[in-house]
Amino acid sequence: MDYATLLQILDSTIRLAVPLLLACLAGLWSERAGVFDIGLEGKMLVAAFASGAVAYITGSAWAGLAAGIGAALVWAVLHGIASITFRGNQLISGVALNFLASGMTVLVAQAAFSQGGRTPALSSSGRFNEVTLPFADAVREVPVIGPLYADVISGHSLLVYLAVLAVPATWWVLLRTRFGLRLRAVGENPAAVDTAGVSVTRLRFAAVLIAGVLCGIAGTYLATALQAGFGREMTAGRGYIALAALIFAKWRPWGALWATLLFGFFQAIALRPDVVPIPVAALEALPYVLTVLVLAGFVGKAIPPRAGGEPYVKER
Amino acid sequence: DPALIFDLGGKFDKSFNEAAYMGADRWKKDTGGSYREIEMQSEAQREQALRRLAQSGSNPIVMTGFSFADVLTQVAPDYPDTKFVIIDSEVDEPNVRSVVFSEEQGSYLAGIMAAMASKTDTVGFIGGMDIPLIRKFGCGFAQGVEATKPDATVLVSWTGSTPAAWNDPVRGGELARAQIGRGADVIYHGAGGTGIGILQAAADEGVLAIGVDSNQNALHPGQVLTSMVKRVDVAVYDAFTQGEAIEPGTVVLGLADQGVSVAMDENNADLVTPEMSAAVEEATQKIIAGEISVHDYMTDDSCPIAGF
Amino acid sequence: MRHGPDSEAAIELRGISKAFGPVQANKDIHIRVARGSIHGIIGENGAGKSTLMSILYGFYRADSGQILVGGRDTPIPDSQAAIRAGIGMVFQHFKLVQNFTVLENVILGAEDGRRLQPSLAKARRELARLSADYGLEVDPDARIEDLSVGHQQRVEILKALYRQADILILDEPTGVLTPPEADHLFRILRGLREQGKTVILITHKLREIMDITDEVSVMRRGEMVATVRTKDTSPPELAELMVGRKVLLRVDKQPAQPGEVVLDVRDLRVSRDGVERLKGVSLSIRRGEILGIAGVAGNGQSELLEVLGGIATATGSVRLNGRELDLSGREDGQDRRHAGVAHIPEDRQHLGCIMDFAAWENVAFGYHRDEDYRSGPLTDNAALKADTAAKMARFDVRPPLPTLAIKHFSGGNQQKIIVAREIERNPDLLLIGQPTRGVDIGAIEFIHKQIVALRDQGKAILLVSVELDEVMSLSDRVAVMFDGRIMGERDAATTTERDLGLLMAGMEA
Amino acid sequence: MRQIPRWADVVLVPLISLLLAAICATAVILAIGQDPWEAIVTMVTGALGSAYGWGYTLYYTTSFIFTGLAVTMAFHAGLFNIGGEGQAQLGGLGIALVLLYIPWPHWTVALLAAIVASAAFGAVWAAIPGWLQARRGSHIVITTIMFNYIAYALIVWMLVDVLRPPGQAEPATARFAVGIPALSDIPGLNLIFSDAVPANISLFLALIACVGVWALLWRTPLGYEIRAFGKSEAAARYAGIRPVRTVMIAMALSGALAGMMSINNVMGESGRLLQNSSEGAGFIGIAVALMGRNHPFGVVLSALLFGFLYQGGAELGLWTQIPIDLRVVVQGLVILFTGALDHMVRMMLGLVFAPRKVA
């Protein structure tokens, strides 16, 4: 496999890793606050649909983004109501919302566009097109790093760079601010926060909503940048891989970046049977197998937030 | 009433199934008749759909796609009075009509145009599900390229080995980018709904693509060189018009009877040079006349030229 | 200068009532706490003490009633309000974030500014001052999970002081402390009183009440039955007020007649996630004697019980009636039971029973594979229910309903059901952990009688309790555990609290 | 929270949840500009209006009973098994292997073999995540999800590269030599089911399984141990209940039940192994179990309900403009209300049943 091929694979690695990264950060926010969220898949899906539909109707990618985030937020609020307000089972709530998403998107898409659950293809104005970073062409001639910068780093949609920036942002807010401190505390021992006179419910909702926003961006990316429109089940299990990546990342922001890049890389080589002579089925199973190994602690043990999955009930 | 069953990938795949839909729709407009239609959601559904339609008295029942072959062999005998039409596959039953196309011929023409349009002398073919039928496309395409530019390279990739491969635009897009990365500047797809992603990627990366089944030139005007149109719509239209009277047996539609062709319209007018259309015209005549015989992969399951 | 209890009220509660579903936890409570005093509150389990204090701290909302702070009517809808009113609370179960540092825990909820750095810096200075003033030394950068319980408690107190609390509530603070640690705590509390702060102290230990409080209020079944000046009352009087009848605080029992050795433990070692919890424990118990294990919770007693009960694995040798027991985990709790070991666990609600199961199902717990509860491959539920009804009658369990879920029984009654289940198996060795934790004096009396009776039938009994008085009054011999070792063994009749206290603190006496 | 009578908890809570789900579904239908009444009529007539409809309704019901029981079994051990899908498909693989490679003298023997094979394959596929949870503490929800994907890849590979007969384009095995009688083949029943229906004798197998699961959980020491472990692992240890063993047994049983679903669809209906043979029944099992309050008999009822929903939904896709995907929406709503918002429903009921004061 020559350098050029490697660059291509890295290029598509980034394209494929970004939705995973955003979803993974979403999961990170939610679970650091003690709310499990297997509903990432569903949130991305509704976001993908909403952004695809609105971007088509308005012809504006930004309108699409707004819609995508909005839709994901609706799902996030539902999850919050079920698992925070009414102390329901967070896992079941997530599963339910995933089903709801996969059904609703197709239903509404069919009703609105009657194109078999797909939204019409977007014109370039309705999409987040690739932006070329400064000096991309200038440095292309520089050996090795030149092409790396010009072809891999540069030339992605705006949302890609947004996603990457979300990593340090998450890190800073989570570890360097009052909000972050309280949020982490809520994920470890909500009673401590409650007795300190801070509302557990509000903090957890905040976390869930942030997760919604990130999933919204992820879905929008799928429908308006990676693709030109929404297609049924277009998230294709990315939400679950993101969860796996989250565990792999041990619930840490930078870890999330590396984990999702790794999984993105697997997906990228799965698309290149010409370079890796392994049966495609095997390549497709690889991320899942790896995840299982990670979960099994064969690749480093991960300790989840202590209060994760536990609805908070006042008691002494 | 007649009925139409769309395969996975859906009625609006902008390609194979959509072509069938066009036919049915035209028939509806022309005759004012009505028909039933179902879209497959999963493999295991086929039999229920067939039986349900037959049982509810639809006749004839048209289904798009080879995947129905096996199920149809099971179901057809149970409903001797119902006529079935299967497109893209041969089922030998007294009440079944099988319609197949000489895709290799149309693909050959596409190959010629691709070779002439290519500046890098590298062109690509991306098949959907890796099955003989689609290899047939690729093989004809490769022969067309070979005949025009013997030293040109033809890259070949497949989206997958299951029907899911018909409806995976993301993967299609990535595969296209990969081929473009390897120098391809014209990409021909035979991948149904997945093709949307392929055409999109080609357009995004500023190279030419060739559509399939339906006329896909309009999807990205000026960026789709042409489309290897397969007149599934005609097949459906005929079936519906002949109704219950339709006679069983196998029908092969090729260049001669406009069953396959390369689409020329305002969307690709400025892409198609006079030489190109001349070359296409010439090849067409020769094929019809039998002076050129395009090798059909399915006859011996091999394609030396394309290397599979 | 020292304020007397007669000065004006720091806190006054009027007609506070609170119900949890069917349970009336507090009924029309009136109480007045003088500024600058240490005010004790005692009462049986479930009397409503913690509930009342949680209401005062805004953790629960009272159904009705009025709260006055410093004479002014101060509604306290949430903990924030309580903090603003200058009230701080140290809960029975600490509210600390285990993997945060002391500093982070202290500022949590009391940060000034959105960014952490300034708050942390300020808290560091503030902590240094408080430690100096009240002798509350603790390393500000230590992680809570690495701190001893005593230190964790100091962090809780620091949290309150950092929030400028001048009324401090402590809910059963000494339950988890060694006598020396408890003494230190009391010095701190006295120090706070010197500074004019008000302390409300909930405890079950009459001795502590007598030691340090100025006034004491007694609760029973959700009601406030009396508030008296400490110097005008006595332990027996308080006990009577609590239970509503006379109780004898000492167990009366004949001296033991030990028989042959039943349990013989040699060099027992247990390691859990890298840490060695038992560091070579050896002991032996004979028929007809009670060996008491004294010590502060978390010094290996739990591990000892778990190993003997077949829950945890270990190395070393354990012989029961001369037979070597397997410690590698190949034998489980049921094998132990067959070998003649009964086990009343330390934590009845989390180990001893399944809270959602009915009483009769819990009576089978651990013995569910026994022949008498089986008919062929199936379980004989009828027999089981009958047996449960009989046990309930013998042990005076209230209400005597075999089909009632055990979570709906009161703590003491839950304990009675478990005790019945375990001792009626006629075991050779009985393991007992914290037999009377969360059980009120009435039930304590009953359970103690049962244990002594069992000893007199010639059983060997291993008793683990953090209540020093309980160990001393029940046991024939007392062994003290500290840091996974047996620090020493004493004759219960002759030893003194002080002596044991030193051992519990890890000091060779 | 206020106590509500047990009967209300068992009967009213699911019914109200169902009602809420139905209301939302109606709203959805209206929102996409369709006629709910038409939808209901179509579903009822299509699913229950004819022997043919019943044939399919009962066919789906059978599958859902198996997967519902699978989820129930795991639930009682405190495990949330989302892997029913993969386990069912593996069960199908097991059936395919024994039926393709061994010539069976008679369908009865073949059925026994199929039961063993499907149960074994499903059990293994569930026991691995069980082991990972018990021994390595990997979260069973995530692992079972992962195992669904791995199963999918495995099946694709088997169908494409191993089991696909030469010359066949679609990824599927050859037809099995033997099948099991459909209800329409059974003397007596064939008077009702005149023309061929997919529902087959595995329906009775499913009902037997229900009784079996019930007896196991509530009438045997093993069931006692599973339930006790599900309530509290620490307490279970104290009582000498071995965690690893219990988790593995519970998951194996759960997987076996899921796998046996394939007797209905793979051996019974299609007579060969197709890709995605379980068609999401593994997931529907979650809704069925929740709706059935994790009791085998409740499972039968809710399985019937979902059988109706699925056949009716298929008919919607056929005769109305309402996409078949409405099924998925309803499924999601039921899970949401019965599984996640059940406290809300209870609170609503709590207001109805005034608290009884004690103490």
Ligand SMILES: Nc1ncnc2c1ncn2[C@@H]1O[C@H](COP(=O)(O)OP(=O)(O)OP(=O)(O)O)[C@@H](O)[C@H]1O
């Ligand atoms: N969490 C709870 N939910 C509902 N009812 C409860 C709860 N906790 C206790 N109760 C009920 O409150 C009553 C008193 O419980 P509690 O354990 O406080 O009794 P208690 O005063 O400690 O009695 P004992 O001295 O026997 O322990 C019991 O009848 C019990 O059923």
Ligand SMILES: Nc1ncnc2c1ncn2[C@@H]1O[C@H](COP(=O)(O)OP(=O)(O)OP(=O)(O)O)[C@@H](O)[C@H]1O
């Ligand atoms: N969250 C709750 N839900 C239901 N009942 C409760 C709850 N908290 C306490 N109770 C009940 O209220 C009553 C008073 O409990 P509380 O904890 O105040 O007693 P206590 O005096 O603190 O007992 P202890 O000495 O064991 O701490 C008990 O019957 C208890 O069971």
Ligand SMILES: [Mg+2]
């Ligand atoms: Mg208390």
Ligand SMILES: [Mg+2]
């Ligand atoms: Mg109590």
